[in-house]
Amino acid sequence: MKPMTIAAEEFRRCLTEYFRAKRSYLFARGRLGLYAGLRAMELPPGAKVIVPGYTCMVVASAIKYVGLVSEYVDIDPKTYNINPSLLSSVSSDSAALIVQHTYGIPCDMPSVQAWTTPRDIPIIEDCCHAVGSTIDGRLCGTFGRFAFLSGQWNKPFSTGLGGMLVVNDPALVEAVERLVNTELKQRGRFSDLLLRCQIAAHDLLVRPATALWLMRAYRLLNRLGLVVGSWSPVEMLCVMPDDYFTAMSPCQIQRGLREMARIDDNIRHRKMMTAFYHDRLSKMGFAPLDVPGAEAIPLLRYPVRVANKQDVLTHAASHRVEIGSWFECPLHPDGTPMEMLGYSQGMCPESERACREVINLPTHLKADESVGDKTLKFLAKFAKPA
Numbered sequence: 001m002k003p004m005t006i007a008a009e010e011f012r013r014c015l016t017e018y019f020r021a022k023r024s025y026l027f028a029r030g031r032l033g034l035y036a037g038l039r040a041m042e043l044p045p046g047a048k049v050i051v052p053g054y055t056c057m058v059v060a061s062a063i064k065y066v067g068l069v070s071e072y073v074d075i076d077p078k079t080y081n082i083n084p085s086l087l088s089s090v091s092s093d094s095a096a097l098i099v100q101h102t103y104g105i106p107c108d109m110p111s112v113q114a115w116t117t118p119r120d121i122p123i124i125e126d127c128c129h130a131v132g133s134t135i136d137g138r139l140c141g142t143f144g145r146f147a148f149l150s151g152q153w154n155k156p157f158s159t160g161l162g163g164m165l166v167v168n169d170p171a172l173v174e175a176v177e178r179l180v181n182t183e184l185k186q187r188g189r190f191s192d193l194l195l196r197c198q199i200a201a202h203d204l205l206v207r208p209a210t211a212l213w214l215m216r217a218y219r220l221l222n223r224l225g226l227v228v229g230s231w232s233p234v235e236m237l238c239v240m241p242d243d244y245f246t247a248m249s250p251c252q253i254q255r256g257l258r259e260m261a262r263i264d265d266n267i268r269h270r271k272m273m274t275a276f277y278h279d280r281l282s283k284m285g286f287a288p289l290d291v292p293g294a295e296a297i298p299l300l301r302y303p304v305r306v307a308n309k310q311d312v313l314t315h316a317a318s319h320r321v322e323i324g325s326w327f328e329c330p331l332h333p334d335g336t337p338m339e340m341l342g343y344s345q346g347m348c349p350e351s352e353r354a355c356r357e358v359i360n361l362p363t364h365l366k367a368d369e370s371v372g373d374k375t376l377k378f379l380a381k382f383a384k385p386a
C-alpha cells in the first residue's frame with residue numbers, strides 16, 4: 001500500500017458516500033477511471049464495448065488501450081443519449097455497455113436495462129456530465145458496475161483536471177485496488193506545481209466573458225507543452241502516453257474537497273439556470289430541451305440546436321459570451337483520427353447532425369441570470385434556430 005494522504009481519504013469517502021458506492025479512486029483524468037474499471041473487469045482481449053457515438057475521443061481511446069473494441073450506437077436526437085431502440089441491432093456478444101448522461105440529461109435506464117439484463121451485459125456509467133441528475137429519484141452513477149467522473153475545468157465540478165472512479169460492484173474492488181497499488185504513477189513535482197498555478201489562475205481569471213479567449217490561449221499553450229492540458233499530442237494519435245495512468249495530485253484533491261462541500265449549491269444553481277434557459281428559449285423561437293421534466297435537470301450545459309453553429313461560435317468570443325461546442329464530432333474534439341478508433345463517417349447520423357447543430361450554454365456557478373440574459377441576447381442576434 002502506498003501512503004494515502006488524509007485529504008485523499010476524505011475526498012474518496014465523500015464520493016463513496018455521495019454515490020452510496022463501495023469504493024472510490026482518484027486519478028489525473030476522468031478517462032483513467034474508465035481505464036481502471038475496464039482493466040478490473042478482465043474482459044477478453046478484443047471484446048466489444050458498446051458506446052454512444054457521441055462522446056469524447058478519450059473514452060474510445062481508453063477502451064482501445066485496454067485492448068477492447070468500441071461498438072458505436074447512435075443517439076436519440078432528443079436526449080443526446082444512446083438510443084435504446086437501436087440496441088437490438090448491435091451484437092449481443094458485447095462485453096459491456098457504456099451509458100453517458102450527456103449534458104446531465106439522464107439516460108433512459110429502464111429501456112437500456114431491459115436490453116442488457118436478459119443478456120447479462122454489464123453497464124458502465126460515464127458521469128462526466130452528470131452529478132446530481134436522477135431517474136425516478138435515483139442518482140445517475142448508481143446504476144452501473146462502476147461510474148467515472150471528470151474533474152476537468154468544464155465538468156460538473158472541477159478538480160483542475162482530474163478524474164474519479166466510483167465502484168459499485170464489490171467484485172471489482174480488489175482488482176482496482178491491485179492496479180492502483182502496482183501501476184498508478186504519481187505526478188512529478190514540477191507538473192504538480194504547474195497545475196497548482198493553473199488552478200489558481202483559472203479561479204482568478206476564467207469568467208463567462210473571458211472563457212473562450214482563455215480556452216484558446218490554453219489550447220495553444222498545451223500544444224506547445226507549456227501547461228498541463230487535458231490531452232497530450234500523442235494521445236490525439238491514439239497512442240498511450242507513458243505517464244497515462246497517473247494519480248490525482250494533492251492540489252486537485254484539495255479543490256475536489258472544496259467542491260464536494262458545495263455540491264448541493266452547485267446542483268441547485270444548475271437547476272435554476274436550466275429552468276431559466278428552458279423558459280426563455282421557447283419564447284425566442286428555439287426548441288427547448290424536449291425530455292420529460294427537462295426544466296428540473298441540473299444540466300452541465302444547456303444544449304440548443306442552431307442552423308449556423310460555426311457563425312455563432314466565431315462571434316461568441318468577441319461578444320464575450322461563453323458558448324460551448326460539445327460535441328464537435330462523434331469522438332470529440334475536431335481532429336480526432338476517428339477511423340483509428342473504429343468510427344467511420346455515417347455510422348451515427350443523428351450524432352453527426354447534433355455535432356453540426358448543437359451549441360451549449362453555461363449553467364455553472366459563475367453563470368448567473370445576468371450572464372444567461374447576455375447569452376440569450378447574443379443568441380437572439382446571431383443564432384438561427386435549426
Ligand SMILES: *Cc1c(COP(=O)(O)O)cnc(C)c1O
Binds near residue numbers: 056128230
Ligand atoms: C470530459 C469527458 C470525458 C473525459 O474526461 P477527462 O477528465 O478529460 O479524461 C469522458 N466522457 C465525457 C462524456 C466527457 O465529457
